[in-house]
Amino acid sequence: MSASPLALILEGRKRPGRELLAEWVRTRRLSNSWAAIALVVGFAAMLGVQQVIEPGTMRLLSAVFMFVALAQAWNLIGGFTGYASFGQVAFFGLGAYITAVLMNNSHLTFWLAMPAAIAGGVLFAVLIGLPLLRLRGHYFAIATLGAAEGSREVINNMTPVTGGGLGITIPTFGDQAPTPYFGKPGFYLAFLILAALSVAVSALLARSRFGYAMVAVHEDEAAAGAVGINTTSVKVIAFAVSGAIVACAGSIYAFQQIEFYPSDVFDPSFTVLMVIMVVIGGSGSILGPLVGAVGLELLSQFLRINLGSYNQLIFGAIIVVVVVFFPQGVVNFFRDAWRLRRISLLDNIRRYRL
Amino acid sequence: MLEIEKLNAGYGRVQVLWDVDLAVEAKQIVALVGANGAGKTTLLRAISGMIAVRSGGVKFRDRDIAGASIESIVDLGIAHVPEGRRLFSGLTVRENLVLGGWRRNNRDLSRVVALFPVLGQRLNQVASTLSGGEQQMCAIARGLMSEPSLLLIDELSLGLAPIMVDEIVGRLPEIAASGTAVLLVEQDIDTALTVSETAYVLETGRITRSGSSRELLADATIQAAYLGLESQ
Numbered sequence: 001m002s003a004s005p006l007a008l009i010l011e012g013r014k015r016p017g018r019e020l021l022a023e024w025v026r027t028r029r030l031s032n033s034w035a036a037i038a039l040v041v042g043f044a045a046m047l048g049v050q051q052v053i054e055p056g057t058m059r060l061l062s063a064v065f066m067f068v069a070l071a072q073a074w075n076l077i078g079g080f081t082g083y084a085s086f087g088q089v090a091f092f093g094l095g096a097y098i099t100a101v102l103m104n105n106s107h108l109t110f111w112l113a114m115p116a117a118i119a120g121g122v123l124f125a126v127l128i129g130l131p132l133l134r135l136r137g138h139y140f141a142i143a144t145l146g147a148a149e150g151s152r153e154v155i156n157n158m159t160p161v162t163g164g165g166l167g168i169t170i171p172t173f174g175d176q177a178p179t180p181y182f183g184k185p186g187f188y189l190a191f192l193i194l195a196a197l198s199v200a201v202s203a204l205l206a207r208s209r210f211g212y213a214m215v216a217v218h219e220d221e222a223a224a225g226a227v228g229i230n231t232t233s234v235k236v237i238a239f240a241v242s243g244a245i246v247a248c249a250g251s252i253y254a255f256q257q258i259e260f261y262p263s264d265v266f267d268p269s270f271t272v273l274m275v276i277m278v279v280i281g282g283s284g285s286i287l288g289p290l291v292g293a294v295g296l297e298l299l300s301q302f303l304r305i306n307l308g309s310y311n312q313l314i315f316g317a318i319i320v321v322v323v324v325f326f327p328q329g330v331v332n333f334f335r336d337a338w339r340l341r342r343i344s345l346l347d348n349i350r351r352y353r354l
Numbered sequence: 355m356l357e358i359e360k361l362n363a364g365y366g367r368v369q370v371l372w373d374v375d376l377a378v379e380a381k382q383i384v385a386l387v388g389a390n391g392a393g394k395t396t397l398l399r400a401i402s403g404m405i406a407v408r409s410g411g412v413k414f415r416d417r418d419i420a421g422a423s424i425e426s427i428v429d430l431g432i433a434h435v436p437e438g439r440r441l442f443s444g445l446t447v448r449e450n451l452v453l454g455g456w457r458r459n460n461r462d463l464s465r466v467v468a469l470f471p472v473l474g475q476r477l478n479q480v481a482s483t484l485s486g487g488e489q490q491m492c493a494i495a496r497g498l499m500s501e502p503s504l505l506l507i508d509e510l511s512l513g514l515a516p517i518m519v520d521e522i523v524g525r526l527p528e529i530a531a532s533g534t535a536v537l538l539v540e541q542d543i544d545t546a547l548t549v550s551e552t553a554y555v556l557e558t559g560r561i562t563r564s565g566s567s568r569e570l571l572a573d574a575t576i577q578a579a580y581l582g583l584e585s586q
Binding site: 209212213215216219220222223224225226227228229230 | 496
């Protein structure tokens, strides 16, 4: 194994950049030090951007950051581990409701409610993961979809606690507020930190011994078992980390929204967006969900602002076109193109046709 | 090292193995031969913990491993090279090997690359693009990455060119001598009985013959039943 590129630069750059790049393409990943630098630079850049933009733009970018976290979370279970969950929104809604109930009914501060939401997400992931992760493929997808729909109905019917269909409000003004409202700059920061943490957690997991185990389960679960990987615990842990990130996003989102209904935070379109962002960006990588989430959320907002009532139609059409041309995801397409020194959309469609 | 006594095992309500006795000594190559459906694969799966044992004893290095989890059996030093190889086909050879050493966090490829030098040239190649023989080498190497003292190999020659079979089988004595005993399941009786010291014949779930491989190979009934040679 070679020394880290950072060390090579420090000792006078013994290897030319092209060689480093070639090594990255061969091993298909950045070294840990480069990845850490990229993350810190990205984080700092977004802090800088915050100083020069309007509050409205801040709100837009907050949504982008939230989807980065959601896409990274979905990628852990759906991309790396290969269990396509269509119910991750359950963790979002659960996190939102745990936060709102604790802040509204128990007057706990957000700083206690958010960890409770994360813990709730982990607990729920273990509880439904143990039975559901025995299913595969379509069956797992349908079962998770059912679990999400079911949990929305439970929240909907727990009226004394959650307010049911009448919605719930987090007190944010005056003495009633357990934690002062963050405002647009505060939520920008909160979602930015969440996005950075989710990228860091995903990258660390992917590069660890555990990352190999997730990919092994994805590739061939029986063979993974044969080399001594406890596949059940790998799947449940990946599901739980994913659930924790999504629940945390739901928690911040709830505080940002102040008032919401079960149908808002259990909206299946959150799950669909997570899946689409990962698939279009490139699943099973760190960059893929990042690119997918940023690209699609910015595109969706742009279309909404500029195209009026046709925006959803155009958005859908663009998704279809991108999936047809880049079935393996945009990031993986360019990686392949670089490796083969050849960019051809037609070749790509032939290679990955379904 | 491995001692199996009166082992009964099967799937659901179907019992496949009946009172099987088998032993493997350290650094030995033992062949397990028999026709299709005799229960050879089932016996390997019972040893490595992939299916439950109904009754009987499976002792490995004086520890009872009947009913133990696959992980703990890998930890104790048994590696299973499954039928059909079951490589992680989308991953590179290197990643496959590292996954073989996953339990012990063993990333040292030098031993297996010395054993199968061609793998050293293929480390960054995706496993599904290897030839059949190279895939079998990769599967055996993946098994060896967990530093086992017993390697179970299921259907080594399946779908391989004879020259490749010779090449891989030729490595088995080296593997055994370096401290990893081999229990080889093989339909090619001639190959299996030539490379092994001891052999067991499994017929419809029962061990019907066992003993020195050389003697079994010379035995007229074995020749008639499995090698298609007329007894004289």
